[in-house]
Amino acid sequence: MIIEMKNIKKSFGGHDVLKDISFGVDSGEVVSIIGPSGSGKSTLLRCATFLETIDGGEIIYMDQKAAYTGTDGKAVYVQPNELRKFRSYCGLVFQQFNLFPHYSVLKNLTDAPIQVQKRSREEAEETAMELLEKMGIADKAKAYPYQLSGGQQQRVAIARALAMKPEILFFDEPTSALDPELTGEVLKVIRQLADEKMTMVVVTHEMPFAKAVSNRVIFMDGGVIVEQGDPKDVFENPQEERTKRFLRVFER
Amino acid sequence: MTLSTMFLTMAAGMLRTCGIFALTLLGSLPLGMIVALLKKSRFSAVRALIDIYISVIRGTPLMLQLLVWYFGPYYLFGWSIRGWRFPSLIIGFVLNYAAYFAEIYRGGIESIPVGQYEAAEVLGYTKAKAFMRIILPQVIKRIMPSVTNEVITLVKDTSLAFTLAYQEVFSLAKQISASQTSFMPFVIAGVFYFIANYAVAFGMKRIEKALDYYR
DSSP, X not given: OOEEEEEEXXXXXXXXXXXXXXXXXXXXXXXXXXXXXXXXXXXXHHHHTTSSOOSEEEEEETTEEEEEEOTTSSEEEOOXXXXXXXXXXXXXXXXXXXXXXXXXXXXXXXXXXXXXXXXXXXXXXXXXXXXXHHHTOGGGTTSOGGGSOHHXXXXXXXXXXXXTOOSEEEEESTTTTSOHHHHHHHHHHHHHXXXXXXXXXXXXXXXXXXXXXXSEEEEEETTEEEEEEOHHHHHHSOOSHHHHHHHHHHHO | OOHHHHHHHHHHHHHHHHHHXXXXXXXXXXXXXXXXXXXXXXXXXXXXXXXXXXXXXXXXXXXXXXXXXXXXXXXXXXOOOTTOHHHHHHHHHHHHXXXXXXXXXXXXXXXXXXXXXXXXXXXXXXXXXXXXXXXXXXXXXXXXXXXXXXXXXXXXXXGGGGGGTOOSHHXXXXXXXXXXXXXXXXXXHHHHHHHHHHHHHHHHHHHHHHGGGXX
């Protein structure tokens, strides 16, 4: 498994956002996480990418523990310099893109590989151009983020995450900030990555996309995994009442 | 005193004015950043100390602060203040302007969306590298108008050096005007200040333009 999260607990100010969640992702697997807002989907991604610290449980990347429950029941993380290694295993694509506005598209893709991973400029730029080519925006390499459409910006953000050569890529509602006519171009590149067997976890409200692209769908609500399984089963034959109610909203 | 002697004397004073101006910026621009970062320190004692420093500096007149820095060592410790005039002047200006710059920096740093920090964190930048490469360049662009304001105020504030009888252009204008019973020195001083600020505004505009390549 690329990542394994066991018995994850996380609360904000007394409110339990994640209640004992466990899940894992195999290499090459594409997992969609669906569920109403406030169900803990984003928090789960943020915990997996170390933007939030868990209160309890285990986070295991490539069979190595990044966090585990200590003797006092609280989560213990590895040392900061070791945590950097774990960060390099995962990439995250944000809902709001979060590109660096003062860097050109190319530099957005090359700065972290050069500064963080100490790769050579030539190698970083070559990788970056290949990725931009794949995203269909190679002609925008010299442009600045503000000059791009939302869909193009999100494709740059995906390329930026891929430039770090992560083992797994997380998407936090990658199309929610986009106009409807721009979501297609972003979903297309994610689908393309799925075809190339990139390991991905996608939090999304795009049900047709989740159904078509993922190998597994997880339905979350109230900080727990209510139901999960093959997308066909979950979407067409949900077992839990809560899942049925949620999916009915999308049928209208 | 001929007009040209008057002009030359005052031009020499203007050089000293520029000296105060340049040294103050050289000291207060970086010091302000240190103060701004200390204000975000995780030690509450440090934050409290910085708060006191900023409120005292902002709550008292710069003129008074200059007098305290100059005469303080004598009255408090009985030390000789010979040769202390110029150093105390620069200390007073630097500490005063650093407080104001610190508040400008803090405002700028806090205006950067949290997503920028998170993107940098996920990409593995260390905190220091994220600040220097991702946050600071954006902060500088955002605070340029406020900094310009402050720098222009500084050009005029240098005239407060007259309280310590430092022979910059304003002190000289007052002295020459009194001794020659002439209004001319004030006119010349006014022209000098205006030209200096015109140059400052021009320079700052150029910098703002250079940062205009992104939004």
